Amino acid sequence: MDARNPGVPVDQAVRLAVADLLARYVDVIDEGRLEAWPELFAEKCRYLITSAESFEEGLPHGVIYADSRGMLRDRVSALREANIYEPQRYRHLVGPIWVERETETTVRVRSNFLVIRIMHTGDTMLFATGVYRDLVDISSAPYRFIERIVVTDSHKIDTLLAIPL
Amino acid sequence: MDARNPGVPVDQAVRLAVADLLARYVDVIDEGRLEAWPELFAEKCRYLITSAESFEEGLPHGVIYADSRGMLRDRVSALREANIYEPQRYRHLVGPIWVERETETTVRVRSNFLVIRIMHTGDTMLFATGVYRDLVDISSAPYRFIERIVVTDSHKIDTLLAIPL
Amino acid sequence: MDARNPGVPVDQAVRLAVADLLARYVDVIDEGRLEAWPELFAEKCRYLITSAESFEEGLPHGVIYADSRGMLRDRVSALREANIYEPQRYRHLVGPIWVERETETTVRVRSNFLVIRIMHTGDTMLFATGVYRDLVDISSAPYRFIERIVVTDSHKIDTLLAIPL
Amino acid sequence: MQQGDMTPVAWPSDSLTRVPFGLYCNRDQYALEQERIFNGPTWNYLCLAAELPRPGDYLVSGVGEASVIVARAPAGELNAFVNRCAHRGSLLCLKRRGHAENITCVYHGWSYDLAGQLTGVSFERGVKRQGGMPAEFKRSEHNLRRLRIAEFCGLVFGSFDDGASELESYLGPDIAARIRRVLTKPVKVLGRTTQMLPNNWKLYLENVKDSYHASILHLFFTTFEINRLTQKGAIIIDDSGGHHVSYSVADQAADNSAYRQQALRSNKDGYRLEDSSVVEAVDEFGDGITMQILTVFPGFVLQQHLNSIAVRQLLPRGVDRSELVWTILGFEDDDHVMTERRLKQANLVGPAGYISMEDGAVGGFVQRAVRGLEEDSGVLMMGGSDARSQEFRTTEASVRGFWKKYRSLMGA
Amino acid sequence: MQQGDMTPVAWPSDSLTRVPFGLYCNRDQYALEQERIFNGPTWNYLCLAAELPRPGDYLVSGVGEASVIVARAPAGELNAFVNRCAHRGSLLCLKRRGHAENITCVYHGWSYDLAGQLTGVSFERGVKRQGGMPAEFKRSEHNLRRLRIAEFCGLVFGSFDDGASELESYLGPDIAARIRRVLTKPVKVLGRTTQMLPNNWKLYLENVKDSYHASILHLFFTTFEINRLTQKGAIIIDDSGGHHVSYSVADQAADNSAYRQQALRSNKDGYRLEDSSVVEAVDEFGDGITMQILTVFPGFVLQQHLNSIAVRQLLPRGVDRSELVWTILGFEDDDHVMTERRLKQANLVGPAGYISMEDGAVGGFVQRAVRGLEEDSGVLMMGGSDARSQEFRTTEASVRGFWKKYRSLMGA
Amino acid sequence: MQQGDMTPVAWPSDSLTRVPFGLYCNRDQYALEQERIFNGPTWNYLCLAAELPRPGDYLVSGVGEASVIVARAPAGELNAFVNRCAHRGSLLCLKRRGHAENITCVYHGWSYDLAGQLTGVSFERGVKRQGGMPAEFKRSEHNLRRLRIAEFCGLVFGSFDDGASELESYLGPDIAARIRRVLTKPVKVLGRTTQMLPNNWKLYLENVKDSYHASILHLFFTTFEINRLTQKGAIIIDDSGGHHVSYSVADQAADNSAYRQQALRSNKDGYRLEDSSVVEAVDEFGDGITMQILTVFPGFVLQQHLNSIAVRQLLPRGVDRSELVWTILGFEDDDHVMTERRLKQANLVGPAGYISMEDGAVGGFVQRAVRGLEEDSGVLMMGGSDARSQEFRTTEASVRGFWKKYRSLMGA
Ligand code: FES
Ligand code: FES
Numbered sequence A, B, C: 001m002d003a004r005n006p007g008v009p010v011d012q013a014v015r016l017a018v019a020d021l022l023a024r025y026v027d028v029i030d031e032g033r034l035e036a037w038p039e040l041f042a043e044k045c046r047y048l049i050t051s052a053e054s055f056e057e058g059l060p061h062g063v064i065y066a067d068s069r070g071m072l073r074d075r076v077s078a079l080r081e082a083n084i085y086e087p088q089r090y091r092h093l094v095g096p097i098w099v100e101r102e103t104e105t106t107v108r109v110r111s112n113f114l115v116i117r118i119m120h121t122g123d124t125m126l127f128a129t130g131v132y133r134d135l136v137d138i139s140s141a142p143y144r145f146i147e148r149i150v151v152t153d154s155h156k157i158d159t160l161l162a163i164p165l
Numbered sequence D, E, F: 001m002q003q004g005d006m007t008p009v010a011w012p013s014d015s016l017t018r019v020p021f022g023l024y025c026n027r028d029q030y031a032l033e034q035e036r037i038f039n040g041p042t043w044n045y046l047c048l049a050a051e052l053p054r055p056g057d058y059l060v061s062g063v064g065e066a067s068v069i070v071a072r073a074p075a076g077e078l079n080a081f082v083n084r085c086a087h088r089g090s091l092l093c094l095k096r097r098g099h100a101e102n103i104t105c106v107y108h109g110w111s112y113d114l115a116g117q118l119t120g121v122s123f124e125r126g127v128k129r130q131g132g133m134p135a136e137f138k139r140s141e142h143n144l145r146r147l148r149i150a151e152f153c154g155l156v157f158g159s160f161d162d163g164a165s166e167l168e169s170y171l172g173p174d175i176a177a178r179i180r181r182v183l184t185k186p187v188k189v190l191g192r193t194t195q196m197l198p199n200n201w202k203l204y205l206e207n208v209k210d211s212y213h214a215s216i217l218h219l220f221f222t223t224f225e226i227n228r229l230t231q232k233g234a235i236i237i238d239d240s241g242g243h244h245v246s247y248s249v250a251d252q253a254a255d256n257s258a259y260r261q262q263a264l265r266s267n268k269d270g271y272r273l274e275d276s277s278v279v280e281a282v283d284e285f286g287d288g289i290t291m292q293i294l295t296v297f298p299g300f301v302l303q304q305h306l307n308s309i310a311v312r313q314l315l316p317r318g319v320d321r322s323e324l325v326w327t328i329l330g331f332e333d334d335d336h337v338m339t340e341r342r343l344k345q346a347n348l349v350g351p352a353g354y355i356s357m358e359d360g361a362v363g364g365f366v367q368r369a370v371r372g373l374e375e376d377s378g379v380l381m382m383g384g385s386d387a388r389s390q391e392f393r394t395t396e397a398s399v400r401g402f403w404k405k406y407r408s409l410m411g412a
């Protein structure tokens, strides 16, 4: 259950299925299967990358902002077809995960993340850290993200952010 | 069960509750709710930050050393009221977790940790890594730390250590 | 279950025992009990450290390559008896873990890893990231590695690789 | 640093068409730029007046490598001074922005008013008549080093040098007019992000001024006809050469054959968006200009891509590193729909921007390529050899303008 | 590095009251400091004699950027020599401390005795009468570069320079007496920690010598009346200016009005501890001195805060980086209660110390603030312009003393 | 960088037996090496011809700090040119290897053929008769900077300098013969790895040339009698001194008493492998040579340890950092058994190699040990003072040879 207040209990099966969704998210990105990434979201969804500073200040802008699965698919096709960037990959580590019941069919999830970026040159850097703030649809399997707000601890981004976090 | 020797088995429910305690610890620090941090410890407790080198050499000193929940509360109020340091936050990643039965009412827990420090300037660094060596009171919910020894792999600390690890 | 295709389901008990094997692996290395490391492998086994670039190109060479538990034991005795390197330790973080049924008695496991190297001088660096690609014998407890392919994201190795990843 | 032992990079000739690569990696050159450009007779963007609405508001900005505080004094005027205590040199403000009556140094408690004047010295008279400051100590001689400050269309600029002409004449009429075109009314900050560039600061400014690359490096421009060199548009360069504007006008009928001949990578006609809201724009300025990019020497950018408006501040952070501070803007009177529109179009710009992503990396490509062979030079011949305004954008005139201004300041 | 092409930072005048910021970031200055200060006629703290109890014990310490081995020879005396093989220059000791009969280089197996004398050369006569060393090779010409070594109150110092006066006269009688006051009997190491400082080494040493900041930057001093400038106390400075002592005496009755007038941030009367054991002290030296801080030029600190005793070694690690090695001490005859007391009071000091935490950061505040504007200077006028001992601590005399010594060595 | 303000490190004498440590950490020295050695009259290993089998294949390699493209042109010949666009200097190839008809720059779309000739300039004639390149612009004046290229036994070398003699005469007959000995037939790449060395490039090359350390630092050599100084073997050095070969011949009967006398750490007779397949070799070259290590100045290594064959490319990456690119080889006609043998024996070499692991660290030991005391010198007296081929390996002749060549190029 959520660390801050007991809230409504969430049973173990839901926790495992949520952890599985978060793991699939990492897998599609780290293994470069970006085409599968939008499919982890609901058709009508919200994806935002912002910084802790902006998030706490209540600024609405995000370096990436999408409010439909279509926009996520466009992001992937742009990366495949349009944008120029050096070959690179991410390696995610995620956890702990905090799950809290929101409604009958949704849960609020928070999780710490760390993203390492590895360039084709072999140069490796700690690229981003922060918290995933998710609203997850648990009404049917497989679970999907209704909302994923990626709150990075730093407002600095090195060089460019091509692959989504 | 502990990785080194089978020891007395620890059931899954205890493991989950221990994992939850460790997750709450991360949450209160990374989210800046330090006032909740001492409440994760027993009234009579021991908190020590030392290095692997000192720990193995048996030196008793720690850069932070407390033997009561009151001392932990004082540490928090000093950070709030007294000490000057630039705005900064931590991001913890923890795991694996090894749990071993100690007595009827306590378990020994070890876990790997990694702490990233993010300054208000956005500058991010790998601040500390090491092992948490805990003694946890499982006699009643919520579980509490009787002892948490933070053994950092490095004896070097960058600039200052304000927020507890 | 594996993130890519449902495959054959793997029950929770197997997942936990696999996670325990992966945790033991981390423990013996990070705590410097290297003599216990080969014992986590089957007598006839395969251990390979390669890079994502080489792995994808299908190059067979690895910076470490062993096809018997004896070769793993030799690696340990060489580190103890023969090779000169500065005192250093690793700190592993592992996860998520993806488990997929292979046969009656084996499972395929993938997991993200991050290895921090800490020198005796206290200097700390992000040493390696990547994926463990394992074939695990689950026919009897304790589970053992039949194959562990360590695929590092970077083809660059700093200074030397003494302790196995 | 002492000018004495500095040897700047030599230029092959007076021509602006050859630029030595050594300028991007030479440490002496970099040190001299701090003195002669950022601390010299230039105006450096500091912040938006809108970021400091109330007396007592302050924020930390920068000029070159120097940290600078901008504060609104009780009387309402803005002041700028270095973020360094006049006593032993500690940073004064440790947060990016805040509100205060006066500024007190954490080290020894000296305090300053919001004009940077020293108002308090701890134990100035000592304790029990012992110690403290000698008779010859005068607070008035220990105020914070001030910058000149000037505001234009809500943009706040500062200068270390009394020799710099007034801001508006520094900008010149054409650039000023183009700033007025966009900043017509009170703005609202929608977001901020900072991009760390792996290259010398000049490589980024050249890139922004470079109208030649836009439609070639960035696919979105061409495919969605936001901007192509075949569209109507022009380059405006001020007399000093240091400032520029490049803009283009919507033109569906534009003849694309030029592109087909070029068979450019960036010209993929088949390419379409599934959700096109990211480029659904309104002509809010009523002049059909879909893209206007504007620079003020040495480190300011004002950008309008469709309805995405942003200012960018460029700060050098070492010979091969720069910091690019983005502030994403809307207007105070935007309704919800307009704000949503701007937020979606913001996907076009910034570190993850569909049409600006590449600009964050390409400077690093040059920085890495010059290593080991600094003695060679790059070429700037497109569109001739001068640095004058032109009715077309297949030119490197604005980049030559940058070097014209640069050389006049560096005395090279 | 060759002195030839080094241009040190120029001083505005002979006065000690103006310190150019360039001294903290100039690379040539830094290189010259290695030669003229750390390798020059100074004594540099290496370790405690108690850390090397038995013959054969050795440890790796440093002088400036150089790595230095300290070893106890069979006869019992201590030796110090560079941790670099006389053959091709490999580090000899790869661990921080150990025990050995002799020191063998891993690279080609040359071995040295614990006085640094070359005792073995692999294949010196070659193999089968082939190869090996020529006739003119003399082992005696290839010993390790030795340092002079001297011990005082169990503190071990080393010097590269035969010109340095004897340690005790280098310290002077007053400083020596103040070391004796604390190190009265055999010590015991309670712990070690190393703090990486984001600043030039001089900024840290200035901070320790700076009696002016103590009660202003550090709240604990004032609130718990461990030390305030209104308490009794004094500054002692040796004739060279390089060494200092600052101390204060418990004084509950002290008039706090001076603080109230100042209305300093650090003066929060309401502030109390829930568990005060961290400041429950005994007057172990019987003189009521609650705080004594002592420095020996260029990089040694001996600290007594209540019952918390520690030595600190300052090592430069680049123009903007330093390493501060803490050794936390008790005495061999401490009982369990006394040890527990020291361990709790240790919360006051070190990288997480209630009263020293800020000192780890403030040097970095200056380091960052000087960027881009190195030509300016800081001010040191508090308490006058000289560098003499004083009965009060509202003065910067000890800091001026540092610069007096520094300039005499740097020839500036 | 301009030669004008560079001051190289001074040598104590003309002798090759004293090497100043400053050579490993002086920045001016490093900058001059780029000009005089890597961009000078030397041949630098680029790749294997086998890595570029088909016309259109290209890869990115390096010479010193410069990034270099090697490509196979349609006609089949190999070309090398800098990986930097002739326009504004962007990197051209962003991947380590690939296949293309021509090379197009992402920045402004200029394109080049596989000989580095400029074949296309975007909008060269402008758009609608506006802009574009002026009349005086000639493509032929803007080709990529080419390197001379030469191939020997499938090894591809490049040179920036027309003054360098032909590759085979640069190598000399003895070195050439020793390369032919190993590279007798078409090779197959088994793997690649890159090792980042924490030291100046010269320290690594010295290490490889240093036949003195091999049997002392590396235990495996001695214990498994793969190579000991008591075995038969020799050193071959070319006339310039820059290239060398060291080899040894299997010799079970070798008298080990020399080692026993030395009582070297590396001589542990009790030490045995549980699975010895890692050292089970076949004498594939039929001459009983178990180990041959060969260097070509300034940065190439060809290694044969038993059946483990590899080439190494050394690239400087700053005064105290180097990149060592390993390519592990087999032959095209190897059967499965032979490949398995090579893969297992590969455990002997590389960053985790039983007998080469230490070489990745020892250069860093020297790099760290010279800090703060750069004015001292290392000693190279083993085996005399000259740099000639010798029938024994208890000598530092090959290392002296390196400095002989180095000094002739650096003019010191
Ligand atoms: S440095 Fe600011 S008050 Fe002393
Ligand atoms: S470097 Fe020490 S023996 Fe050669």
Ligand code: FES
Pocket: F085, F086, F087, F088, F089, F090, F105, F106, F107, F108, F109, F110
């Ligand atoms: S830099 Fe290559 S085309 Fe302009």
Ligand SMILES: [Fe+3]
Pocket: D207, D213, D214, D217, D218, D355, D356, D359
């Ligand atoms: Fe662009």
Ligand SMILES: [Fe+3]
Pocket: E207, E213, E214, E217, E218, E355, E356, E359
């Ligand atoms: Fe202090």
Ligand SMILES: [Fe+3]
Pocket: F207, F213, F214, F217, F218, F355, F356, F359
């Ligand atoms: Fe070797």
